[in-house]
């Protein structure tokens with residue numbers, strides 16, 4: 453059974469390894485359990501399909517998000533909640549997503565650079581620091597941290613469960629998902 457709710461776009465931005473996918477997967481469990489109609493769009497997955505022809509230059513990064521925006525626009529205006537996890541390092545590009553989708557929320561998945569380098573989930577930072585990966589966000593390419601995000605989680609200070617709870621409460625308080633009564 454699905455629950456009636458408006459479409460929305462929960463846009464996770466943050467450095468590679470900050471925890472976007474991890475939190476999106478945890479959130480997915482909660483949304484499923486509540487019968488929320490949603491779709492998860494993940495940077496790594498999209499880059500293997502919809503945008504596999506694109507690289508990491510500023511222009512290709514813009515095109516990558518432009519295509520995802522088109523998908524999120526169609527879904528969000530048809531009552532689907534989109535959980536989008538993309539590094540999306542440029543504020544102007546994130547603002548463009550906001551302007552073109554329904555009920556957009558910018559979620560900053562924040563972890564300091566030294567934390568993500570220490571995690572180095574995919575071994576990419578080691579290579580980027582060694583100069584083997586050009587245009588690597590945080591090392592050889594900029595990351596413009598959101599100046600005024602709708603939601604801000606700190607994955608170096610919170611557990612996955614704590615960050616997820618903050619996000620769920622933000623979705624509830626805006627009426628994007630129904631509040632579950634404990635009584």
Ligand code: ADP
Pocket residue numbers: 466467468469470471472473474475537561571573606607608609610611612615
């Ligand atoms: P991203 O999608 O932002 O590139 P991932 O979710 O793939 O990041 O990787 C984040 C890594 O950090 C995972 O290995 C995860 O287990 C770990 N991690 C440690 N603490 C946290 C936390 N509090 N929140 C999210 N991820 C965390």
